[in-house]
Amino acid sequence: MPKNKYQRASKEIKRKARNEYFKTEFGNSLKKRLNRLLIYSVLLLGFAIYLIIDNILGNNNVSVYVFASFLVAFAGLFAWGRHYIIVRNINDYMLSNKRYK
Numbered sequence: 001m002p003k004n005k006y007q008r009a010s011k012e013i014k015r016k017a018r019n020e021y022f023k024t025e026f027g028n029s030l031k032k033r034l035n036r037l038l039i040y041s042v043l044l045l046g047f048a049i050y051l052i053i054d055n056i057l058g059n060n061n062v063s064v065y066v067f068a069s070f071l072v073a074f075a076g077l078f079a080w081g082r083h084y085i086i087v088r089n090i091n092d093y094m095l096s097n098k099r100y101k
Contacts, residue, residue, distance in 0.1 A: 018090055037081070
């Protein structure tokens with residue numbers, strides 16, 4: 001289990017490490033993909049809310065509520081996964097960079 005240097009760091013060091021990491025070539029491409037994942041998460045959540053409101057105003061099927069709950073679960077999973085990837089990659093960057101040791 002690697003050290004979790006990122007979560008133990010202060011806010012200033014976290015911000016500095018995050019900015020430096022996202023300026024690297026891999027960090028820049030990762031940031032684009034993570035932003036796309038965030039957009040998917042927001043769209044899934046918005047569509048789930050639309051389905052719930054439409055179902056309340058409409059015919060009130062249970063299957064629509066189940067489908068909307070799956071969409072909300074996947075939206076939450078995408079948002080959590082995005083955060084997990086950011087923390088893990090910045091932590092690896094901090095461990096490999098001599099400036100943060």
